[in-house]
Amino acid sequence: MGKLSRNVLDARYRPSSRETSWPGWRGRAREWDLVADRLRAARVGGGGVLLVEGQPGVGKSRLLDVAAITAGRWGFRVVRGVADELTQLMPLAPLTSALGEIFLPTGDGGGVSGPADRRLQLLEQLQEPLEALVAHGPVLLTLDDLQWTDHMTMLAVRSLTLDFASSPLVWMLARTTGGGDIPWLDRVFNALEREGAARVRLGALDDTAVAEVVADVLGAEPDPDVLALAGIADANPFLLVHLIEKLEREGGFRTADGRVRLASARLPSARAVTRERLEELSQPTRHMLQVAGILGRSFSVTDLAEMLGESTGDLLPMLEEAMSAGIVGSAGHELAFRHDLLWEAATEGLSTAVRQALHREAGEMLLKRGGSAVPAAAHLIHSAGPGDVCALLALDQAAREVLRSSPHAAADLATRALELTDAADPEWVSRATVVVDALTAIGRLGEAADLARRALARAPSALAHRLRCALAYILLLSGRPADAVSQAEGLLREEDISRDLRDVAEWTVFWGLITLNDVAEGQRRAEAVLSDRDGHSDTAVVGALLMLSRCAMIDGRVDDSFRHLDEALRIGNRGAVEAVQRPYTRLLLGHLHRCLCQFDAADLAIRAAEEEIETLGVTVLAAQPSLFRARVKLAAARLDDAVAEAEAGMTIADEMGTHGFIRVGLSILAYIAVRRGDINAAVRYIKRYACEPGTAGMLFGSAWERWVEAVIAESQGDLDRAMDILRGTYTDTDQQRRTLMTAPLAAVFMTRLALDTRNRAYAQTIVDTADHLARRNPGYPIFAAAAAHARGLLHADPADLAFAAANHPQTWERASAAEDLGVLLMKTGASADRERAINSLDQAHDGYQRIGALRGAARVRARLRALGVRRRHWVQSHxxxxxxxxxxxxxxxxxxxxxxxxxxxxxxxxxxxxxxxxxxxxxxxxxxxxxxxxxxxxxxxxxxxxxxxx
Structure with a gap:
């Protein structure tokens, strides 16, 4: 496929001479080359991400402007979006704005724009319009001022950049730095950089660029005293240009022989020049701009008129003066300050008291209109004082409104309201309860638990019950199921608990018992709830059904387990179950399908759970679907897919702050590394895993992690340690059934480990349990195959091993059975058995190679060499x-x-x-x-x- 040469593309992407003289453009050749490279890649089908950052006035927005105009001229569809100070309360607003302002290429390189016809709320809805755009050619999407956006928006952006990584889509994501760190935004930008995004850091201009800017503005070459102005302006393009223009208007320069010099040694500061630009306006216009600045960088003329008590017509002269002076400009249906520094200058002269009073008036104005409290909260969060009842109630309402869609914003609003509430105020506890809910939703579980305990010490009965219920769920998510059950059971002993809270507490107990595998107590409680369905809500009934499903599964009754799950799904679909509990049923269903090697059904169940988590806003569970899906791909021997899903789940957990779930991802990666023969990598993963907090019980993590630790110990040749890790499973029949049901591969591993450590009695107990499960579940062939394999190892029976090698639904296990059969036949010494051994080992070798199980393949090649047979190493040559x-x-x-x-x-x-x-x-x-x-x-x-x- 022919490609345009680099020189031709460089020429095509070179901005015009007019564009290169814009403030913020001079001295940006290196930065432009980074942009041009990404645009060039998109022209031939690639794409990528550019992270533009720097302090106010260094030219970030200008760089985005130049990129947008240039891309539009060369056939790109250009999508522009900008955040503002309200965006953090309105998740996905930057993307919504961007997709509503689509610039299509025209003959003269300009563009047209139109308003958004719909508000995009979910990632699914964002995906489709972007896919429609990239289907027609390269796209540039710029998002500016992301320091104002919220965490969920940036997670959506992060996910979309991954989804469109192979599409002709260039992202330019800009943020202002220097105003205080935003840790989660730093993490997202750093993660994007690790994944290949180009970092474009705009700093002060160098001496050459300063000279070019001065020459652009004054039309003559500057003398050294003029260049010294750069020091006054900190070589900031915006401040430098305004300083030069100010001095020129006042006759501060003299030009002779094509060179320009200063006329006076007395110079103002650069920021004073910005202020003086406003001071040149009439007093009414300056006052109007101060109020406008309080409303935000962009503002509604209607809001401004109401704040000033004037009609829009009365404001026209002042608005025209401000627009003519270049202070504000049109921004769709609103007006906006043309630069952050102008916006700051408009309000910096206001005293703290006046500023707070204006924010208060703006908040009250918006509250009086009714509807959402969110716009008003953006002002009240800056103006509310201790005991300000009206403002605090508005913050309360806004926090509840955005709790599901933007829990980080809800946490900020609720926390601010709590800070402004006197410790003796009866409302302190109720506000603390909202903060607890918000902190739980965003995964800050330790802080949520600490606050819940503080609030409990002084809460009246009804709120105390709600806090204890919340604390029980926090403990459950924190991987402390025993403590969660204890907390919920204590709540259930209270006589005045409401029915709703009682049922949520019952659900928490059930899930805690599921995690603890306390089958007897769980079954007793579940049967009691189901015998009195009229006395319990759907939430409690679903919890009981999930408990019975788990009991049936551990007892080896697969059909009964499915029956209980199906009923729980039917009840859950009625919508009466608490939102946070609803995804669990589908995740448990996916887990059961995975255990039975029904991989397509498992994927469907997990996908349905993922949709519920997104739709219901249960963000604390956001990492779960990827981690569950990783286990499915691993069981299906799709190791690359399993790695991708595990890494995705860990990334989400890290960015959401739910670090406990990272542990499960690491254990999956460690297991895959063992399968691939990279024992060193497996050890590194397991060491890091040991340093992470305990995992959430809903993943049944403890049993899985013990299994992985034992597999790694065995792979290192430390059989005694592997046996110590699993000894409790060998000696407890219930643990055996649970392990063999949820990890069918364990039957063979544990039988082999017992035999290798001369514990034949242990091996016999595993085989007996495997046979029991096979007899109980004749409709699920995985149990018969697993039992045959374990039995074949114990009794050295080639027929059983051949059955497993031919019938096990898992590729890795078929290869393992074929290898064991080959080894058994090698020992007989008969010529006929030698050929059968070679055939079996060939089958094992092919199976291991096909799924990337390099350790197994290498071991089988060694066995074949012992028989005088050499097989090709399938690892690709150079x-x-x-x-x-x-x-x-x-x-x-x-x-x-x-x-x-x-x-x-x-x-x-x-x-x-x-x-x-x-x-x-x-x-x-x-x-x-x-x-x-x-x-x-x-x-x-x-x-x-x-x-x-x-």
């Missing part, structure tokens, strides 16, 4: 690291769907993957094929499959 033949099966499947024109989301739906996993595969595909676009992928696919139907 020539096979690139090109079509280097792609894995999953990568080829993804490549085929994308080559057919499917979007990442459509391909993900076909393959039961998440879009970010498809994006991860596409990045690897592009790297292996050395391409940058979907068009090139389609061409290569067509060449490789000339007979493929389009």
């Amino acid at each position: 020539q096979e690291e690139f090109g079509w033949n280097s792609l894995t099966d999953t990568e080829r499947a993804v490549a085929e769907l994308i080559a057919q024109g499917l979007t990442n989301r459509q391909a993900a739906a076909r393959m039961f993957l998440s879009p970010h996993t498809v994006s991860a595969h596409l990045r690897r595909i592009f790297a292996k094929l050395d391409i940058a676009s979907r068009a090139e992928l389609a061409r290569i696919f067509a060449e490789e499959h000339p007979d493929h139907d389009a």
Whole structure:
């Protein structure tokens, strides 16, 4: 495929001479090259992310402007968005704004824009319009002032950048720095940089750029005394230009022989020049701008008129003066200050008392209109004082409004209201309860628990019950199920507890007992609830059904487990179950399907849970679907997919602050590393895992993690340690059933480990339990195959091993059974058995190689060499690291769907993957094929499959 040369593209992307003289452009050649490289990549099908940052006035917005105009001239669709100080209370507002202001290329390089027809609330809704845009060619999407946005918006942006990583979409994300750190925003920017985003840090101009700016403004070469102005302005482009223009108007320069020098040694400060620009306006206009500045960088003329007690017509002369002076300009249906520094200058002269009073008036004005309290809260959070009842009630209302859609904003609002509430005020406890809910939602579980305990010490009965219920759930999420059950049980002993709280407490007890695997107590409680359904809400009934499903599963009654889950789903679909509890049923269903190797059904259940989590705003559970899905991909021997999902889940957990879930992701990565033969990597993962906080019980993490630790110990040759880790499972029949039900591979591993450590009695107990599960569940072949494999190892029975090698639904386990059969046949010494042994070992080798289980494949090759047989090492040679033949099966499947024109989301739906996993595969595909676009992928696919139907 022919490509334009770099020189031609450089010429095409060079801004015009007029653009290069704009303030903020001079001295930005290096930064522009970074932008041009990303635009160039998008022209041939690639894309990428640019992170633009710097202090006010250094030219961030100007750089975005130049990029937008240049991209528009060359056929890009340009999407522009900007956040403001209210955006943090309105999640997804920057993206909503951007997708509502779409600039399409026109003949003269200009553009047209139109208002948004809909408000986009969810990531799913954001995906479709972006996919529609990139389907028609390259797109530039700029988002400015992201320091004002909220955490959920940036998580959406982060996810979208991954989903569109292989699309011709260039993101320019700009934020102002220097006004105080925003830790979560720093983390998101750092994560984007690690994933390949280019960091564009705009700083002070160098001497050459300063000279060029001065020459642009004054039309002559500056003498050294004029260049010294850069020091006064901190070489800040915006301040420098305003300083020069101010001095020029006042006759501060003399020009002779094409050079310009200062006429006076007395110079004002650069920021004073900005203030003086406002002071040149009439007094009424300055006062109007001060009030406008309180309303925000952008403001409604209607709001401004009401604040001033004037009609819009009365404001016209002042508005025209401010616009003519370049202080404000049109911004859609509103007006906006043309720069942050002008906005700051408009209000910096206001005393704290006046500023707070104006914010208070603005908040009260917005409250009187009714409707949402969120716009008013943005003002009241700055103006409310201790005991300000009206303001505090508005903050309360706003916090409740945004709790589900923007829990970080809710936490800020509720926390501020609590700070302004006297400790003796009866409302302190109720406000603390809202803060607890918000902190729980965003994963700050330790802070939420501490505050809940403080509030409990002084709470009246009704609020105390609610706080104890919240604390029980926090403990559950924190991986402390025993403490959660104790807290909930104490609440249930109270006589005056409301029915709703009683049922939520019952649900918490059930899930805690599920985590603790306390089958007897859980079953007793569940049967009591179900025998009195009329006396309990749907929340408690669903908790009881989930408990009975788990009991049935541990007891080996799979059909009964499904029956209870199906009933719980029917009840949950009625919508009466508490929002935070509803995703659990689908996650447990996905877990059961995964245990039975019903991978498509497991994916569907997890996807449904993911949609519920997003729709219901249960953000504390945001990492769960990826982690559950990683276990499914691992069981299906799709190791690359499992890695992508585990890493995605860990990233979400890290960014949401729910660090306990990172532990599960690390244990999955450690297990995959063992399968691939990278024991050192597995040890590194498990060491990091040991340093992370305990995991949440809903993932059944403790049993899984013990299993992984034992597998790693065995892989290191430390069989005694592996046996010590699992000894409790060998000696407890209930633990055996639970382990073998939820991890069918464990039957063989534990049988082999017992035999290798000369604990034949332990091996016999495992085989007996595996046989019991197989007899109880004849409709689920995985149990018969697992039992046959374990039995074949214990009794050295080739028929059982052959049955497992032919019938086990898991690829890795079939290969393992074939290997064990080969080893058994090798020992007989018979010539006929030698050929059967070679055939079995060949089957094992092929199976291990196909799924990337390199440790197993290497072990089998060694066994074959002992028989005098050499097999080719399947790890690609240097020539096979690139090109079509280097792609894995999953990568080829993804490549085929994308080559057919499917979007990442459509391909993900076909393959039961998440879009970010498809994006991860596409990045690897592009790297292996050395391409940058979907068009090139389609061409290569067509060449490789000339007979493929389009």
